[in-house]
Amino acid sequence: MHDIKWIRENPEGFDAALQKRGVAPQSAHLIALDEQRRLHIAKVQEAQERRNAASKEIGKAMASKDMETAEKLKAEVGELKNFLSEAEEEERRLNQELTTALSTLPNIPLESVPLGQDENDNVEIRRVGSQKNFAFDPKEHFEIGENLGLMNFERAAKIAGSRFTVLTGALARLERALGQFMLDLHTTEHGYTEVMPPLMVRDEAMYGTGQLPKFTEDLFRTTDGRWLIPTSEVPLTNLVAQEILDGRTLPLRFTALTPCFRSEAGSAGRDTRGMLRQHQFLKVEMVSITNAENAIDEHERMTACAEEVLKRLDIPFRTVVLCTGDMGFGAQKTYDIEAWIPGQKTYREISSCSVCGDFQGRRMNARYRVEGEKNTRHVYTLNGSGVAVGRALIAVIENYQQEDGSIIVPDVLVPYMGGMTKIEKVI
Known part of the structure; x- marks a missing residue:
């Protein structure tokens, strides 16, 4: 607003x-x-x-x-x-x-955001990690998962239709392990407070973060008028809606691992195979509630927290700053982190970290009081994927695939996998 x-x-x-x-x-x-x-x-x-x-x-x-x-x-x-x-x-x-x-008007970009029309005008600011040289032609994640007998799209379609996946056995555990690893990293090392929020929210919450009224077609609505969350940014940010905070408590940092639900209304024909674009997916979200003075530094900090996930997993990635034509509705500036996907031989978005200024704070009427000042100020908000768990699973499967079709478990995930170091075909 x-x-x-x-x-x-x-x-x-x-x-x-x-x-x-x-x-x-x-x-x-x-x-x-x-x-x-x-x-x-x-x-x-x-x-x-x-x-x-x-x-x-x-x-x-x-x-x-x-x-x-x-x-x-x-x-x-x-x-x-x-x-x-x-x-x-x-x-x-x-x-x-x-x-x-x-x-219905989008947020206005910061001066440091590059001008441009679409994703082709985004600007890469760094690359981290080296792309692995495979001695064989690397497969895509859905080929690997299906060959292992641990990823099934036909059964998912029978139950729910297209853009769903059934994971079983070690791959189901690997996805769970990724989410737990991310939560532990953000809560024990990055200073975020873990939250288990509602997965259904009211109109006011969707309005507060900018999903309504503009993006109704991208959302799923329940029969009693609530909305399934497209990201836990919605409930996490709205934790402070209609409140006046003590400015001395800022920043507040929240994180959550939740299912997310999106209609993918504008993605017909895109990424129809595999897990890249699903109606339901897991994501670890990071949200910061802060003030005008610290928002830009908090944006850099949040992006570094998301990048650290990929560094620990040893997944090559690049970070780009989105141009004015490719930014989300509520963002003033956005960094996208893109993981290297060997099967597609390209980088794909795995995290998006945005600073929104007081755009959401005004919509939520969320304010804070500065000591010694009579008037209150609207909070500044930030949100970022820390990271998308399903896409992290894809990156791990493809970057750690072996010629025999097995998958090596990244070292940081071995404790979460009960000591398992390799995922092999179900016999």
Whole structure:
């Protein structure tokens, strides 16, 4: 959500920032809506003041037995009451019209974000790890998993339809091990507090993080009007919704391992084989609630936490900064971390870490109080995958595959696998 006061004071800057994201100028329209709202509020206040004054004048007229004046004043008060009754509904309508207009506009990018149209304009900032030289042609994860007898898409389709997977045995345990490893790393070394949040949320929570109203088609809704979470960013960020925090407690850092649910409405025909793009998947999420002064440093810190997961797994990766045309709706700046996938001979996104400024804080009305200041400030929020567990599983399967079709278990995961060091075909 944008600050209309800031837009009024910086209309050209606001339009220029939106233009970087391919959005037409909006300030004139927004300011006009706000002006209409403000004029109406002024009329209401004037009418309330006149009603109060006229009510007092009625008493004086009655006391002096000036019944003609009293009756005129009573008629005037009646008209004012009727106006104020209708004006209340009009004020709600004008407020909602402005709120709707503001809520459908994306966040404005930071100056350090590169200009661009799509993923082809993203800028690589570093590569970590060396791509393994295989003595054979590496297979894709679904070939390896199916050959091992531990990954089954046909059974998943029989149960739930397309874009689902059934993992069994050692591969099911490997996915679980990855999630546990990530949680342990973030909670014991990176300072995040583990949370087990609801997997279904109300409209207000989806609105607070920016999924509603713009991205309804990407979500799954329950029969009682709740939403299945597309990411635990939603419940984790909304932990502070409608609250006023003590600024001395910031930053707050939360992490969670949850299933996530997405309709993948815009991905028809993309990644139809395998586990890369699923309706249901596991993800470890990181969320930070902080202030304006520390948000940029927190963004770099969060990205480093996500990168550390891949470093410990010894998975080659690269980190890119997304251009203005490829950023998510609520982001001011985003780093994507892309793991090397040998079977596809390319890097694929495994984590996305974004700083959102006070964009979500305003939508949630989440604020903090600075010691010595009378007014409160809206919190700054950040979110990042730490990392997508299903995609980490793909990266491990493909990077640790052996010529005989087995998979070596990364050293950091061996304790989580009960000492198992290799995954072999089920006989």
